[in-house]
Amino acid sequence: MKLEFVKKDKENDCMHFTLKEANPNMANALRRLMMSSVPTMAIETVEFANNTSVLYDEIVAHRLGLIPLTTDLKGYTPVDECTCEGAGCNKCTVQLSLQAKGPCMVLAKDIKSKDPKIKPVEGDTPIVELLKGQDIQFVATAILGCATRHAKFAPGFVWFTQQPSLEVGNDPEALEEHKDKFPPQVMDNGKVSKKKVEDLDLYDAVDGVDDKIAKVSYDPTTYLFRVEPWGQLSPKDMFLTALEVLDKKLADLEKEVGA
Numbered sequence: 001m002k003l004e005f006v007k008k009d010k011e012n013d014c015m016h017f018t019l020k021e022a023n024p025n026m027a028n029a030l031r032r033l034m035m036s037s038v039p040t041m042a043i044e045t046v047e048f049a050n051n052t053s054v055l056y057d058e059i060v061a062h063r064l065g066l067i068p069l070t071t072d073l074k075g076y077t078p079v080d081e082c083t084c085e086g087a088g089c090n091k092c093t094v095q096l097s098l099q100a101k102g103p104c105m106v107l108a109k110d111i112k113s114k115d116p117k118i119k120p121v122e123g124d125t126p127i128v129e130l131l132k133g134q135d136i137q138f139v140a141t142a143i144l145g146c147a148t149r150h151a152k153f154a155p156g157f158v159w160f161t162q163q164p165s166l167e168v169g170n171d172p173e174a175l176e177e178h179k180d181k182f183p184p185q186v187m188d189n190g191k192v193s194k195k196k197v198e199d200l201d202l203y204d205a206v207d208g209v210d211d212k213i214a215k216v217s218y219d220p221t222t223y224l225f226r227v228e229p230w231g232q233l234s235p236k237d238m239f240l241t242a243l244e245v246l247d248k249k250l251a252d253l254e255k256e257v258g259a
């Protein structure tokens with residue numbers, strides 16, 4: 001397999017890369033590992049000292065669990081692999097707390113974290129609105145976990161397509177009959193423009209209309225990946241951690257088979 005870094009979008013931190021000389025199994029294994037086996041921090045338990053808001057404790061706790069937290073993978077170990085055997089210690093958990101009095105909108109940035117490296121990704125995420133006389137106070141515990149445990153730990157979204165290629169025939173008879181079925185953006189003087197389809201990435205829109213006009217084929221050995229992180233980790237960290245997890249899984253398998 002060969003990997004080619006393509007680009008990173010500045011505005012949304014998405015990473016694009018191309019996987020070459022691969023097959024669907026390899027591409028899908030990489031996609032699944034990045035989405036479900038890369039750990040991130042998320043709030044797991046919440047202890048309320050007070051909550052007179054309109055939302056029940058359970059609903060507020062659920063909302064808190066879904067807030068993406070910036071994650072320091074080097075500083076923490078997953079609870080189930082920690083030396084404390086799941087009891088919770090400084091190596092596997094971090095405490096966050098919040099105290100607010102209405103009237104106000106309680107936002108994620110109001111959460112105080114004991115570790116400055118672990119904090120809400122989007123400070124303006126609303127948690128609950130407090131009216132005059134209402135207040136809320138809690139201590140929450142965040143842990144490092146994987147999306148196989150709960151979807152809230154997923155570090156982002158990853159998808160791929162096979163590399164498309166386009167042959168344009170623009171057969172006049174076929175065009176007469178089917179030209180209205182193509183999106184106007186890809187037409188040039190009543191014909192399908194190869195450049196426009198490629199520039200606008202509209203392969204799916206021209207595929208399957210009429211092969212005599214435009215024929216799309218996909219290369220089953222080349223995969224265009226897009227990694228869309230939700231902010232806990234950078235796309236690079238998602239990718240590199242997924243490879244580490246894969247290495248570990250293969251080593252474990254080798255041990256099992258050998259034994």
Ligand SMILES: [Zn+2]
Pocket residue numbers: 079082083084085086087088089090091092093
């Ligand atoms: Zn621990």
